[in-house]
Amino acid sequence: MIEIRKSEERGFADHGWLKSYHSFSFADYYDPRHIQFGPLRVINEDRVAPGMGFGTHGHRDMEIISYVLEGELAHKDSMGNGSVIRPGDVQRMSAGTGVRHSEYNHAANDTTHFLQIWIVPDQQGIEPGYEEKRFDAADKRGRLRLVGSRDGAEGSVVIHQDVRLFAGLIDGDETASLALQPGRKAYVYVARGGVSINGQVLETGDAAKLEDVGTVDLSKGADAEVLVFDLPA
Numbered sequence: 001m002i003e004i005r006k007s008e009e010r011g012f013a014d015h016g017w018l019k020s021y022h023s024f025s026f027a028d029y030y031d032p033r034h035i036q037f038g039p040l041r042v043i044n045e046d047r048v049a050p051g052m053g054f055g056t057h058g059h060r061d062m063e064i065i066s067y068v069l070e071g072e073l074a075h076k077d078s079m080g081n082g083s084v085i086r087p088g089d090v091q092r093m094s095a096g097t098g099v100r101h102s103e104y105n106h107a108a109n110d111t112t113h114f115l116q117i118w119i120v121p122d123q124q125g126i127e128p129g130y131e132e133k134r135f136d137a138a139d140k141r142g143r144l145r146l147v148g149s150r151d152g153a154e155g156s157v158v159i160h161q162d163v164r165l166f167a168g169l170i171d172g173d174e175t176a177s178l179a180l181q182p183g184r185k186a187y188v189y190v191a192r193g194g195v196s197i198n199g200q201v202l203e204t205g206d207a208a209k210l211e212d213v214g215t216v217d218l219s220k221g222a223d224a225e226v227l228v229f230d231l232p233a
Contacts, residue, residue: 001209001210001211001212001213002197002198002200002208002209002210002213003208003209004200004202004206004207004208005023005034005206005207005208005209006205006206007021007203007204007205007206008205010022010023010045010205011025011026011029011031012029013027013028013029016049017048017049017052018046018047018048018049018052018054019046019047020044020045020046020047021044021045021205022042022043022044023042023043023044023045023189023207024036024037024040024041024042024043026042026044036120037185037187037209037229037231038163038185038187038229038231038232038233039119039120039121039122039161039162039163039231039232040117040118040119040163040187040229040231041062041118041119041120042116042117042118043115043116043117043189043207044115044116044117045113045115045191045205046112046113046114046115046116047111047112047113048071048073048103048104048105048111048112048114049105049111050105050107050108050109050110050111051105051106051107051108052104052105053074053102053103053104053105053106054102054103054104055102056076056100056101056102057100057101057102058098058099058100059093059095059098059099059100059101060095060096060097060098060099061095061096061097061120061121061124061125062095062118062119062120062121063092063093063094063095063118063119063120063121063159063160063161064092064093064094064095064116064117064118065090065091065092065093065115065116065117065118065119065148065157065159065165066085066090066091066093066103066114066115066116066117067089067090067091067114067115067117067167067191067227068085068086068087068088068089068112068113068114069087069113069114069115069191069192069225070087070110070111070112070113070114071086071105071107071110071111071112071113071114072084072085072086072105072106072107072110072112073085073086073103073104073105073112073114074103074104074105074106075091075101075102075103076101076102077093077099077100077101077102077130078099078100078101078128079099079128079129079130081130083132085132088134088135088136088137089132089133089134089135090132090133090134090135090147090148090156090157090167091130091131091132091157092129092130092131092132092148092157092158092159093128093129093130094121094126094127094128094129094130094160095128096121096125096126096127096128096129097125097126097127097128098128099128115189115191115227117165119159119161119163120161121160121161122160122161122162123160126160129158131157131158132157133147133155133156133157135147135167137169140167140168140169140225141169141174142168142169142170142171142174142175142176143168143176144166144167144168144176144177144178144218144226144228145166145167145168146164146165146166147165147166147167148163148164148165149163149164149165150162150163150164162231162232163229163230163231163232164229164230165227165228165229165230166178166227166228166229166230167225167226167227167228168218168224168225168226168228169221169224169225169226170193170195170218170219170221170224170226171193171221171222171223171224172221174219174221175217175218175219176217176218177215177216177217177218178215178216178228178230179214179215180210180213180214180215180216180230183232183233184230184231184232184233185209185210185211185212185231185232185233186209186210186213186216186228186229186230186231187207187208187209187210187228187229187231188202188207188208188210188216188218188226188227188228188229189206189207189226189227189228189229190202190203190204190205190206190207190224190225190226191204191225191226191227192204192223192224192225193221193222193223193224193225194220194221194222194223194224195218195219195220195221195222195224195226196217196218196219196220196221197210197216197217197218198210198213198215198216198217199217201220211233216228
């Protein structure tokens with residue numbers, strides 16, 4: 001079974017300095033059909049205006065992943081971490097028992113475009129943690145590169161949940177596939193461009209829920225950047 005969620009069906013919030021599309025219920029946007037998919041709770045596509053950002057705020061018991069598409073995102077947190085992430089970087093923050101952080105776009109003229117992803121952890125009350133890894137475009141070209149997993153396999157960031165997160169760049173004749181184990185399901189999000197997912201054409205901001213399928217097949221890409229979540233049923 002494949003269920004397509006079109007980009008225009010997402011929630012949207014315009015805060016002036018922040019424009020955000022919500023794939024799942026978030027803040028003032030609520031849709032009982034789209035609260036979460038397995039442990040995948042949030043995918044927000046955010047655009048942060050130059051010189052603006054999220055002031056210091058708190059989180060608990062959530063795995064928070066940031067994936068930058070354009071621009072730069074500066075991060076500071078109560079664990080003492082400070083960094084700037086750019087396209088190709090994957091940042092994971094485990095909120096656990098509680099953490100406070102801020103995120104800013106310090107550029108004078110350029111908008112920061114990034115995905116904010118929340119995954120519900122498989123246990124509560126863990127020690128907060130932070131990690132970031134870089135995955136160059138060549139590492140994702142024409143394939144699905146593992147960028148997040150429970151055990152940190154293949155140099156991926158560690159996610160405290162039975163989830164594998166892949167990123168791929170698919171264009172022209174390039175193809176990629178992911179075999180799903182029995183009892184697993186997948187969520188595919190098209191960050192940009194267009195691509196065919198198991199024969200269904202998706203465009204920027206579209207997503208697909210896949211259940212009871214053996215493989216996720218990507219083809220016919222048009223400068224596509226894709227995230228694929230391998231999830232427990």
